[in-house]
Amino acid sequence: MFSSLASNLKTATANVRERIAEVHEQQSAVGKRKINNVIDTLTELTLGDYVLKPLxxxxxxxxxxxxxxxxxxELHEVVPRIDRPFHELWTHAGILVDSTVLPLPYLEPGKMYLYESVFSGTVAGYTYSKVLPVDHVVSPGGNHLGPQIRVFEDVVNEGDSTVGICPLSPEERTRLEARLExxxxxxxxxxxxxxxxxxxIGNLLSVVASASKTLYSDLQALHKSLQTFIPGYKDKxxxxxxxxxxxxxxxxxxxxSFVNAAPDTFTPLAVEVVPEFGSNVYYAxxxxVSLLKRGNKVSTGSIVTKAQKLIRSxxxxxxxxxxPPAGGIPAGIEPVGQDLDGVNLYIARVKIGDxxxxxxxxxxxxFPLVTYYEREVPINFGHEVLASMNGLHxxxxxNGHVPASAVKAGMEENGDFLYIARGVVGEVSGVLxxxxxxxxxxxxxxAPHLKGAKIAFAGKEVTLKSYQVLCQKFS
Incomplete structure (x- = not known):
């Protein structure tokens, strides 16, 4: 195990050095020494395992x-209200169970299961999942829609979805154990x-309402009105x-957090950001790539991800x-643009997931505005601001091209670099x-894969074919 870990560290470190050499070939020897010192800290990283726990x-x-x-x-209704960092735009949620908390005859001792409301099997000719529930009989070619229990390892191994584990904090785990006792x-x-x-699945209005406070209130008011004016109406x-x-x-x-809110107001993303989990997510x-290990464990470190984060910008x-949490910008920094109302604009950076x-x-x-999933989104759970334009132009x-000296200022989840651009948006030519x-x-x-510059404006993502790119000056 340790020889493999050392090999991975060596490979990751070598990859980082190669990337840095591309960007900093023309920089001073002093600058290179500083960067190498940062990279050398990779050898101090440690990997551990998290043992999965029921619930x-x-x-x-x-x-x-x-x-x-x-x-x-979630992007439209949940993200703008969140004031805590999150890891992903989660789309599904379940809970781990085993025979100690759910003593049912079809749960094997020592095996971890996923208790969830989902659809498995073949739905309308499409096989959504071949991992079928252990607690419901599904005929060949059939399906089960709703709460069910499936083998957790099989669910993780089957698809390409990212899977995260949110462990309860020690205080909340103690609360849970006391309640079960x-x-x-x-x-x-x-x-x-x-x-x-x-x-x-046939009525996703309730799903939409769970994300929108306004729609949720309207939906509740509708049910009350129907109960008043339609004899025998029941909100079944x-x-x-x-x-x-x-x-x-x-x-x-x-x-x-769950006692103080209605269960049908939670989306998967809203589940992650409650304080009971302490902002911790371990990836299964x-x-x-599955990170599950024998003994109901998951690896809690990823050398590749840490290396990628080190080389950002x-x-x-x-x-x-x-x-700070209050947001804003530093004093005395140089603007790079101007909004329609004359307000000076500056370059920010936000972290969404990885x-x-x-x-x-x-x-x-x-707080800043970012283009995300083809729309303009406010991010109020933390940001950086580019405070100096020294050495930049x-x-x-x-058409998505970036000069060789372009500043690497961001990174997508798959490792693709993002660069800073600027351009004119919202211009109206008029008639005569x-x-x-x-x-x-x-x-x-x-970025080259974006085929142009992406700028958040008027609630949307605007794509520009012509733009300016922030680059380094080399003397």
Missing amino acids: DAVLFAGVDPVATFIKRI EDPMLIVKIYERYQNFGYP KDTVFCSELVSIIYKEIGHP KENK LAIHDHWIQM SYYPAKIGETWK WQDDH RVGKRAGSLAPGMV
Whole structure:
């Protein structure tokens, strides 16, 4: 194991050195020594294992049509309200169980299972999952939609979804254990109550409402009105959404964030950011690679990911300033553009999951705006600001191309670099000069795979074929 770890460290370190050599070939020997000192700290990284525990939350970031729909809902309705960092736009949630907390005859001792509301089997001719439940009989070519129990390892190994484990904090784990000691059959009672419920695949309005406070309130008001004016009307609920089921369990246990809110107001992303998990996520699957190990364990370190994070923006790593929770910008920095209302614009950077995205922030704004999933999104859980333009200049370019001296300022989850661009958005030419409006010179991001510069503007993502790229000056 240790020889393999040493080999991985050596390979990761070598890869980082090669990347840095490309960017800093023309920099001073002093600068190179500083960077090498940073890289050498890689050898101090340690890897450990996390032992899975029953009633840890499990989150998935999928890529199927339903997952994409849920991501867009969360992006529109949940992300703008979040004031804590999150790891992914999670699209599905479940909870780990074993025979100690759910003593059912079909749960083998020592094996970890996933209790979730989901659809498995073949649905409308599409095989959503070949991993079938152990607690429901599914005929050949059939399916089961709703709460079910499946072997956790099989679920992780089957698809390409990223899988994260949210462990309860020690304080909340103690609360859980005390509650189960008080009522050892608590999880069994919940299981039996929802055993025959379905999944709301045919009515995703409730899923949308769980993300939107306004829509949720409107939907509740509608049900009350129908009860008042339609004799015999009953708001019969016989389906349960994935994160709703998880929230029901945590509410019954007594975890404060879930006690103080209705279970059907939680999305998978909203589950992750509650303080009961302490912002910790251990990956059972990342970049399509399973990190599960024997003994119900997951690796808690990733050398490749840490190496990638180290090389982000090394060329100007000391130009960035991390802003406090109140947000804003540092005093006395140089603007790079101007909004339509005349407010000066500056370059920001935000971390979403394991990715870093260049963004824009106004002189009077608390938080930056970033283009994400083809729309303009405010990020209020932390950002950096490019505080110095020393040694930098703008260079014209087009069609996604970036000059060799372009500043690497961000990175997508797959390792693709992102560069800082700026261009004019919101310009209106008018007719015979009537209605003509000057645009906003705004910063954004560019990369070859984006085929142009992407700039957040007026709630959308605007793509520019011609733009300027922030580059280093070499004397």
